[in-house]
Amino acid sequence: MRVVYLLAALSLQGHDMWIEPATFWPAAGQTVAIKLRVGQELLGDPIPRSSRLIREFVVVDGAGRRTVMGREGSDPAGYVRGGEAVIGYWSHPSLVELDAEKFNLYLKEEGLESLLAERARRKQSGMAAREQFSRCAKSLVAGAGDQLLGFQLELLAERNPHALGGSALPLRLLYENRPLAGALVVAMNRRGEKVSARTGKDGRVRLELKGGGMWMVKAVHMVPAGEEWASYWASLTFGLEGK
Amino acid sequence: MILLRLLLAVGIAAGAHEIGTTRVKAVFPADGSYSVEIETDSAALLEKLAARTGRAGTFESYQEALRARMRLAFDGVEVRPSIEFSMLADTGVLIRLIGQRPARATAFTFQFGWVFTTYSLQAGGKTYWLEGSVPSAPLPIVITTPPSRWEIAWQYLALGFTHILPYGLDHMLFVLGIYLLSNKPRSVLLQVTAFTVAHSITLGLSIYGYLSVPPSIVEPMIAVSIAYVAIENLFLTELKPWRVTLVFGFGLLHGMGFAGVLTELGLPRGEFLTALLTFNLGVELGQLLVIALAFGLVGWQFAERAWYRRRVVIPASLLIACAAAFWTVERVAG
Numbered sequence: 017m018r019v020v021y022l023l024a025a026l027s028l029q030g031h032d033m034w035i036e037p038a039t040f041w042p043a044a045g046q047t048v049a050i051k052l053r054v055g056q057e058l059l060g061d062p063i064p065r066s067s068r069l070i071r072e073f074v075v076v077d078g079a080g081r082r083t084v085m086g087r088e089g090s091d092p093a094g095y096v097r098g099g100e101a102v103i104g105y106w107s108h109p110s111l112v113e114l115d116a117e118k119f120n121l122y123l124k125e126e127g128l129e130s131l132l133a134e135r136a137r138r139k140q141s142g143m144a145a146r147e148q149f150s151r152c153a154k155s156l157v158a159g160a161g162d163q164l165l166g167f168q169l170e171l172l173a174e175r176n177p178h179a180l181g182g183s184a185l186p187l188r189l190l191y192e193n194r195p196l197a198g199a200l201v202v203a204m205n206r207r208g209e210k211v212s213a214r215t216g217k218d219g220r221v222r223l224e225l226k227g228g229g230m231w232m233v234k235a236v237h238m239v240p241a242g243e244e245w246a247s248y249w250a251s252l253t254f255g256l257e258g259k
Numbered sequence: 260m261i262l263l264r265l266l267l268a269v270g271i272a273a274g275a276h277e278i279g280t281t282r283v284k285a286v287f288p289a290d291g292s293y294s295v296e297i298e299t300d301s302a303a304l305l306e307k308l309a310a311r312t313g314r315a316g317t318f319e320s321y322q323e324a325l326r327a328r329m330r331l332a333f334d335g336v337e338v339r340p341s342i343e344f345s346m347l348a349d350t351g352v353l354i355r356l357i358g359q360r361p362a363r364a365t366a367f368t369f370q371f372g373w374v375f376t377t378y379s380l381q382a383g384g385k386t387y388w389l390e391g392s393v394p395s396a397p398l399p400i401v402i403t404t405p406p407s408r409w410e411i412a413w414q415y416l417a418l419g420f421t422h423i424l425p426y427g428l429d430h431m432l433f434v435l436g437i438y439l440l441s442n443k444p445r446s447v448l449l450q451v452t453a454f455t456v457a458h459s460i461t462l463g464l465s466i467y468g469y470l471s472v473p474p475s476i477v478e479p480m481i482a483v484s485i486a487y488v489a490i491e492n493l494f495l496t497e498l499k500p501w502r503v504t505l506v507f508g509f510g511l512l513h514g515m516g517f518a519g520v521l522t523e524l525g526l527p528r529g530e531f532l533t534a535l536l537t538f539n540l541g542v543e544l545g546q547l548l549v550i551a552l553a554f555g556l557v558g559w560q561f562a563e564r565a566w567y568r569r570r571v572v573i574p575a576s577l578l579i580a581c582a583a584a585f586w587t588v589e590r591v592a593g
Contacts, residue, residue: 033277054277055375059281059307062300063376068367069277090349091300110276112390149536 031055033063033249035103036233040255042098042158048105049092050084052153058232059177059204065093069107071150075161077101081163098158106167109148109246119145120137126236128201134240147238149247168192169237169248171201177225177254184222188215189235189250195219196237203233227259265492276348276388279376280351281387285369286382287400293360295340297371304373305513318352326350330394333364348522355373360400370394408533409561413533419541422520424548429485429511429586432579434549437506438487439572439579441510442562447550451507451541455546457510465518466526466535477515479590484509485508486583517542525547 018150031054038049053060063069063088073084073235075096084103086094114122122139123131135141152167161176174186185203189196201221206229215221215235225231231254238247281299288294301318308321318325322342331338340356347353360367369380374391381387383401406414423430437450459574464470488509491502517538526534561567 054279055303057310059303059310061276061281061303061374061376064280107277116357116390 020100022055032058032060032110032234032251033105033107033151033153034058034060034234034251034253035153036060036230036253037103037157038092038098040157040230041257044098046098048096048098050086050096051092052105054259056229056255057208062091063093064089064091069110070105070172071108072104072106072167074104074165074219075101076104076165077160078089087165096157099158101157102154102160102163102165103157104165104167105151105153107151109150111148113144113146115144116142117149118181123238125211128236128238130198131238146244147247148241150250151190152248152250154250155253156252162252164190166193167194167250169235171233171235171249171250173233173252173254174220177231178256180225184223184224185233186218186220187233187250187252189219189221189237189255191248192194196235199235199237201233201235203231205229205231225256228256232254270537272297273338276377277386278388279374279378281371281374281376281378283369283371283378283380285380285398287402289404290345290401291359291362293331293340293356293358293367295356295369296357297354298347298351299354299371299374299378300349300350300502301346304352305393307373310478317340325354325373329356329505330368330372332504333400333424334362334366335368335397336361365399366397366399368377368394368397378470403483405529406527411527411530412533414536415537418521418524419538419543420548421541422517422538422547423542423545429481429540429583430516431549432582433481433485433488433509433513434546435553436485436551436576436579436593438550439492439576440488440495440502441497442567443498443557449498449503451550452515452548453507454510455543458508458514458542461514462517462539463514463535465515466521470515470518472515474516474519477512477519478593479587480512480585481509481516482583482590484512486580486587487585489579493573493580555578556564 033052033054036051036053038051042048042073052063054063056063066089067088073094074081075084077099084094084096086092091158120132122214124129127180152169154165154171155160156162156177159178160175164170164172168191170190172188172190174188177185187201189199189201196219197213197215197217199222200212201215202210204210204221205227208225209227211223211225213223223233232251234249234251236247236249281297284296286294305318308324309315312321325342329341338358340358343355343357345353371378372391377388377390379386380389380395382398387395388396389395418528437454438447439448461470462465487505495502521535521538557571561571
């Protein structure tokens, strides 16, 4: 077991959510458990399948787009047959209430400084916040290239991350199908390696991923929604070969 | 898991929440002690503990690290509980925090900072929904009186009984299959006795951990046993010695099935044997009632009629065989 000293300074706000297949490299036809995880630094807790949360939980492969099968209340949340596929999970919003200090800290951590300014402008910096957060997670299985699934916030790998031949991974961040500029996109793996960059005007970003194993690329976008805030958490997981 | 599904089904909160698999139960017995049981995913927690400490290890070796993100206080004063770990059947670990609560404590606060999801805390008959990052509000200490032996006996008797009637259609059909073979009291008595002795043996052995056969094998085999008994009814009209032996063998299988259910229900620590015996007794009563009903409704009046076999035994056995064949396929595929 490889162990990295990661949780030393765990902040407890703003948890990532990602899809973690039991294996990224299944044999053809092999049943692959699809786990949903919420956590930090890729250390996650299971989220059992919940119809109250799922807006879309789909697998897209050569045969088309279908709902991922699974049993209500179970972890793993679903199962797919091995083969090149894009898995997507788009949730309904969940509500969280944070006190002012935690909310401000979390905005800073997630690279949402513009929201901090917005809160200051509204003279809300000292106020607690109610946030409706939605998950927009994707995962690439068996070496699949990415596809647009049409989630509210979506990270799209513009080249197949499994066939980069050493060059950086070009990604695009889309909010409501339009490029989102100036957003922080972070890629991380279980060895504690992290790379990040802000998207350009065209919503594009390039990240250099060194090393194999599971990678998660993530981005958060938040907009005011009346008195509340609505946040969208996009993630994209895939497994690269090699150490 | 059953509880969680139930909670999800009835809809516990106004909005949807990302509820994980972690559940906490706080109990305050009359003797002044406390017990807080945390059930959580063991692999996820081990990963976090390893990442936090920078070394791989067992739960026991992480005791101190675990405490760093966990808090239990009575009337605002933090306590240092003893910690016990036990692995659960599926992917979970049970962490028990135990100790004596301060005299006259009226409220407690709890925080389990190792989870990223919303988790439930059950205490004093109420369920609270908590976030790992936030300590609970001070919650009232409700002193519980443990159920008496008689209450446990009654509870498990009822569980055993209802596992046959009305919930155990497969077991019901097996018992009916046994009954339908022949209307002679000796036939019913010998088969039921063989079945009872056999399932009691494997139920006991499985519960005490001497025997462990996965449900993926036991459940389809139970379905096959039902089909066999029903099909044999089509060809036999009286009890043969091998039939008793086979029923005994099938009883061994059904006992493992009962053990699976009982394990899922859980056995009270203090009254383990009481619960095991009364559950088995409940199963017995359920089976006898099935036979009594069959006899009272049909057998008593018509068993001696010339058409009984043709119009009752054969069609009923055929139906049972069909249902059992369907279950066999379903359980093998499942």
